[in-house]
Amino acid sequence: MAEVRVERLVKAYGAARALDEVTLDFPDGGFFGLLGPSGSGKTTLLRAIAGFVVPDTGRVFIGGAPVENVPVEHREIGMVFQNYALFPNMTVEENVAFGLVVRKTGAAETAKRVREALELVQLGHLATRKTHQLSGGQRQRVAMARAIVTRPRVLLLDEPLSALDKALRVDMQIELKRIQREVGITTIFVTHDQEEALTLSDRIGILKDGRLVRHGPPREVYDDPRDPFTAQFLGDANLIEGTPEPEGLRLSDGKLLPGLKGPTIAVRPESLRLDTTEPTAPFRLRARLQQRIFGGAMGTCIIDWQGRPLKAVGRDADFRGLPDAGDVWLSWPKESTIEFRANA
Amino acid sequence: MAGTIAGQDRRKAFMLLSPAYLWLTVAVFLPLSAMAYFSFLSDVPFGGKDWHFTIANYRAFFETGTYATLMWKSLKLGLIVTAVSVVVGFPCAYVLAKVVKGRAREALFLLVILPFWSNSLVRIFSWAIVLRGNGVLDRAVNAVLPWDVKLNLMFSPTAIVIGLVHSYLPYVILTSYLALQAIDDSLIEAARSLGAKRRTILWRLILPLAAPGIIAGAVLIFVPVVGSFMEPRLLGGRLGTYYGTVIEDQFVAVFNWPLGAALSFILLAVVLAILAAASPMLKRAAT
């Protein structure tokens, strides 16, 4: 087990930069989620750590040692691929044993560790199956077992759950977390599903256009995204723009939000309150409710403020008193306001 | 530092590729260069003969009409054999790929390509037995028909075409079959659901989609047929003089290798020119 560090990593494909000066630490034993829209460079970063991508410049360290010149097979990593990449010509057992066999581990030792790994993923009973006879979830577990049986220093997961349907995905998230805790291995995984990232990771990093825009513990990043992109990408955020003035932020409707610096602030949809009468909260706006969407326990309201759509999310009960459409008051507590560092 | 792994990568590709290219260099590219060199000599440069550089061998091609006539004869033979093979072979491939199903298809397909593994010379010679006057074919026809027929197809251009088509037909069936098989049946069903007639489907859908396979097969036939010499000799009788037989003579009997080399190069140029003219279609076939 080891910590991973990348330093000023750059990888360009023609004019496009898949990685642009990325520097990041992945702590030992942590579960690190890499998040970003498609094409943001998250997979490239993962593959650079694995060794499949050779960076143009920059360094990669595993366990403190530079590995740029170490080929994939000597980096002692475990990797789970998006579609699992199980070898079709081998059984479950043989797939799991592969990493040990190529390391010339003894037969007895191999058998023992394969059994342990399969027990860990609860697939001991399917050891002799061919891989095409397995369900999606089972394949995912085989892939996990195969990746960890060699006791790699780092476990790399490339969208490990994206091929599963939703119900199974939630189960597997829990399973993945359990296995990672039991093995205690440094794990880096790539996902475009923010919920998955928040659920699994103890640290996350968000990439955009090859740049690392924000990283840290999920809650910290969620609560203090520091830039509009992060705020909008991780969770949902209503962006409100205005003109900074000495006493606060002046909005286009003339309203002053005292004590805020601007020019842009964000408010999470779940922080917005809707009232038909003017509330007392200092941050309040006059807007127009356009549509109420029923969503079971939770509901969503689409609001128009100064020609710009905003979203509010809350328990359906909270929206009971509202009309289907019409003028409403929006308000939010001061502490729910997200201010961006760039504003400073 | 980034260069090392990329460099290793390139080295590995080089190591995997170089044996094949080295082999082709020794077996094809250097020999062609040697032949180019020879084609400008006045006589073979060994056995103590006098020789000097000359373009007389190329001039010989243009001085009399003989070589040009034979070239045209060989090209015509290539075109006819290719055309007949495609016209005969494509429907056969179509039936195999789209009509016959299941294990029967596998078995029939094997039967069609099995002659590949039998000796082509022997097959040509068998045709000689079949086509010869008073041979198998004449006897069979006479056994069926009440009146006396003397087909005697042997020693005619027809015999050469029959023998060559027999030799090369499996190529076009194989390539067309592979191309046809790659066409999803649902495409044809979609076209039918849109009200297309069979003929329309054939011309607008199946033929364009299968064209790469047909063309690949055509090239595989045309190239060797243009250079053929054994089949015309065995089946053509007195009409069996072709461009290929003249080249063979230069190497095997007359011992005028420089002239043979020059004639070969002219043939090569013509064949490559024809392939280049067909290359827009070939490119599609390659992808």
Place this chain on the structure above:
Amino acid sequence: MSNRFLAHLGRAYLGLILFFLYAPILVMAAMSLNASEFYQLPFKFSGEWYDRLWNNREILAAAGRSIWIAVVVTVIATTLGTAASIALFRHDFPGKRILQALLFPPIAIPWLITGTAMLIFFFGIGIGRGTPAVIIGHVALALPYVIVVVSARLASFDRVLEEAARSLGASAWQVTRAVTVPWILPGIIAGGLFAFAVSFDQFVVSYFLSEPGDTTLPVLIYTSIRKGFTPEINAISTIIIAVSMGLMLLAARFTKFGGDR
């Protein structure tokens, strides 16, 4: 016209083609059992030509040599061709397209020209005629076939499998052996069969390159046809066709050539 009628028509046509393809082969086999030395009809049964075949040292030696050469050619061409296909599939480098195009001259140039060019070259550098020259030539002719067949199989190969193996610590060689080769094995076998057929049936190049007294079977057959032919040649050809068909049927059980689903 109904669909069923067309299907029947199609099958009948297929039958006709098969008849065309096999009739001369059958005639040849029949003549190996005909008593007449000059292929005279009517047919009179005789096993004489097979008896004489067993004593014909020249034909048996040529047949043995042809098989031996074909096996060597198959091994070399399949190895080189598979390696080249894998490299072309795995790696990207400048000039790849040109290199790929350079693999095909053996197909795009009439054999007559390749054969005579090799004769000139090998003569010039002193290798001369003989089995080494024949093998060099045959491998070059067989290479493109192997590469086409193996590459076609590789095209359906998911490269992630290779990455998975490497992430598990397998070296490039181990990846090739344990993952890539097993996947493309049917392609390699099919390519090998083509290589064998190309070599075993190859006449033109052998004709110019083989040494007198050390010829391959096709060359011996050609010289026999032109210089004195006995039905022993029919006998050996019948045996060879029967054996090769048997082998092909056997091979077909293990690989699916037609790409049948």
Place this chain on the structure above:
Amino acid sequence: MKRLLLTTALALTAGGAFAEEIRVLNWQGYGTDLDWAVAAFTEKTGNTVVHEYFTSEQEMLTKLRTNPGAYDVVLINSAYTAQAKDEGLIDAIDTSKITNFADLDPALTGNEDLNPGGQLSGVPWTWGLTSIAVNTADFAEMPTSLSVLWDPAWKGRVSIRDDGLEAVQFAAMATGQNINKITDMAAVEAKLKELLPQITTFWSSENDWNQFMSAGDFAVATYWSGSAARSLSKGLPIAFVVPEEGAIGWLDGLSIPTSSTHKDAAAAFINWMVDPEFYVKWDAEGAPVSSNTKALAALPETSFNRQLVADPATVARVQFMRPVSDADRETYLKLWQDLKAAQ
């Protein structure tokens, strides 16, 4: 197995030398490759024999040129001996190694074509005629003139060998010229142009000839006297005809290539080939005329060759082939090739 050991032991002692394999280059089915003859030779000397064939003198020369060391004995028509010698392909013969040499007809051993530069380079072996043979099933009456080849009645059932020189010589005879001194090439060309459409296919070996003749493809075709004798003995319904225009006479010699590595064994083989014991047996199956006077004397009265040679009228009509200059040969080959190409 026992027999094999015995023959090997015999061979080793009898030959007095180590057994060698010699390679002979000849027409197919022309004496040297008779099973019994080869077996007898092996028994006498311990040396084994392998054969390689050609279908024209041109091809024979090219095989010698491009396969140095491959052959030990080669059959060369005396018209080509000088050319082979000039190119350094064959050596002068050491006659002391040929014990039957004294019995050979001095007129033949002294033949100037076999003695280029005054050195004997080919041991005279046999001589014979190239003329025409007809299918007796088609001809009730034997033709007397070469013009039968041009007879429209036999169009499509005529054959000659695919050999430019021979074709030109036949045309020369048909136009009443000396085959060794052709003056009117235009007449030859016109005659050949007329001949080609008559032809069904070219024959290239005795075996070929027999097959075509027995299939009924040929009614009349050029042929060699020795081969005609053999075909007759195999029961083919043919007759060999020497027409009034004449026939081409040839003399075949056996030579040893310069590059041969088994010259002693080669000489021993040539010696066996001119041995009366061999020849008498060969003649019974059909053979050309031997150069060995003792051998000829030993033939029975009814022999085809005796009858052929016995008729002075026939012998008078024979024109013996002489060497052809390079320039003439090139002209003939070119003419022949152009005529064939125009078909």
